[in-house]
Amino acid sequence: MDVPTLQAPEELEALVGASPDLYVRYSEGWEEDRAGGSMDTASGIGLPGLSVNPLCPEAWWSRPLDDWLVRQWCQYKHLGEKNPKRFAWVARGISIGRGPDCEPLLVQVEPVARLSEALLAEAGKCYRECFDAKKGPED
Numbered sequence: 001m002d003v004p005t006l007q008a009p010e011e012l013e014a015l016v017g018a019s020p021d022l023y024v025r026y027s028e029g030w031e032e033d034r035a036g037g038s039m040d041t042a043s044g045i046g047l048p049g050l051s052v053n054p055l056c057p058e059a060w061w062s063r064p065l066d067d068w069l070v071r072q073w074c075q076y077k078h079l080g081e082k083n084p085k086r087f088a089w090v091a092r093g094i095s096i097g098r099g100p101d102c103e104p105l106l107v108q109v110e111p112v113a114r115l116s117e118a119l120l121a122e123a124g125k126c127y128r129e130c131f132d133a134k135k136g137p138e139d
Helices: 007-020 065-075 075-084 115-128
Strands: 022-027 085-100 102-116
Touching: 007 065, 007 102, 007 115, 022 102, 065 115
Parallel strands: none
Antiparallel strands: 022 085, 085 102
16 A cells, blocks of 8 residues: 555544545555455355445534544454454545445545554553443443
8 A cells, every 4th residue: 555654643633634535444455455345244245345434523423533533443443453464544435335333335445544553552542541432321
């Protein structure tokens, strides 16, 4: 992937502020993803696009942009932890539907940037400090 590697959260905030049609994806990279869509592993069904998380906050989000970004980065970080070949990268594309977890599915995907390990580590620290991630509706 011949794209910049973002080192600090502020760099991604500036990128999303200038271009709100961006998404984050954890995978082995654009070269691996270019051949097809994502897979619903529970059903074994191939999806018609790449599953991603939106980086532009929803209208109801009342917290700062950086809190939204941290939450989105950390949502699927376990994929990178389980497979060291996977990394987080920023994509742009056309949303053609939703996957089984209600995540957007993109086609005509363009890689925009890669998120550095330092950026992700900082995001993880902020996530633990700013969110009660283990709390559910029954807690």
